Amino acid sequence: IYTAGTKRDQSKIVFGEAGLMLQGSPLRMKFKVTRDCIKHLKSNSTIKPLSKDDGKSGDGTNPALLVLDEYHQHKTTEFYDLGIGSNTKEPLLMIITTAGMDLTYPCYVTEYQYCSKVLDPNTDVENDEYLIDICEMDPEDYEDISNLDNEETWKKANPIRMTYPEGVDKIRGEYKIAREQPEHMTAFLTKCLDVWVQAKENGYMDMSKWKACQVNELPFDITGHPVYVGFDMSAKTDLTSVAFMIPFLSGEYDANRKEIVKYILWSHSFIPTREKLQEHIIKDKVAYDAWERMGFLEVTNTPIVDQGAVMRYVLETCEKMKLKIQCLCFDPANASKLMMDLSDEGYDVEEVFQSHKHLNEATQGFKEQVFCRNIIYTYNPLLNYAMSNAVIRQNNGLIKIDKDATKKRIDPVDATLCAYKLAMFHTFGDDYGDYINNFIEEILKDSTEN
Missing domain, CATH: 3.40.50.300 (P-loop containing nucleotide triphosphate hydrolases)
Structure with a gap:
């Protein structure tokens, strides 16, 4: 033992x-x-x-x-x-x-x-060899910090300690300290209420808010929709990522009766060789090999990052789903030649410089969309890992993701913000309205027939 x-x-x-x-x-x-x-x-x-x-x-x-x-x-x-x-x-x-x-x-x-x-009774995952006991707060119990005053909810994470006076007094005392000294609130949430908290200095994303945007499957067929593609091209031998951002009108309205725009997101990453894959596993201590088997990461088997393979993946994916490419968005640092070639082929190519001035609005805006649950994505452990690693740097009140502040990978996040930078200005024309009308007609037709 x-x-x-x-x-x-x-x-x-x-x-x-x-x-x-x-x-x-x-x-x-x-x-x-x-x-x-x-x-x-x-x-x-x-x-x-x-x-x-x-x-x-x-x-x-x-x-x-x-x-x-x-x-x-x-x-x-x-x-x-x-x-x-x-x-x-x-x-x-x-x-x-x-x-x-x-x-x-x-x-x-x-x-x-x-x-x-x-x-979870709503999933098909079963394992009778696991005996699981998770005592934790529900999200609605702590998302609004004022809800923590309700001591009844403490019983969910403390089914034994909340049954005797000394146990209750101990938790109550820790909460009083955390409430008066916010620096201790993270420790109180994790140790006393069993709440997972991303406690990273200058961390970009609240990971509980991010996870709330994850869905098991996309809410509708995305075939034929407009798409913005963001790229984070590596310096030859590192991780390269692409992100697809599809804006759509949700049918929901805000307080001003304006229809809310939501965004479907997914990403894919590339690495040149298996040696580099193994090197990243050892250095980052995460399961890149498992993510490759799951299809979130691709080894191009080339001495350096094969930008051609990256573009083939993007174009083949868009062709397969009949997605209408609105814009290809690049940081020009490692992709100037590729951008020129794509522009010559007739694609709309935009430069997204990695500066506070150019990325502040997108960085702020994307986070706000996550908090409002207007971002929709399916499970992607590599994207989740990168999002939890991202930290921000401020300059004169402007923010951007700081690549130099962390040694952990954030490439999928950079690609995502590149795509969102242009997707946030998307305008919905008549063709999109026709698409939605046809989509609604099909639903009505099916419901009538059934």
């Missing part, structure tokens, strides 16, 4: 509790308890805490039971993978954690998302 935290001291917390349970127990004489090991004398079975290095070199440990403590702090799946490799008769993996403050770590990106799907 192994216990694992991010550091050896944390690994020893669960280990230490196991030792304390034996004190005063009639089973105590059957065990030998030392600082770093609890041994069952008859079978030589052991409980040991793992160190950080054990995660990197622990293949072959073959645990019967692996306990991961505070998994939200684990930057990689190294310890988790030890459990996958177990070859014992009935291996067991236990994960103990509160919510956390980095939504790019595997606990949130993979485990929490998967467990949520298993618990």
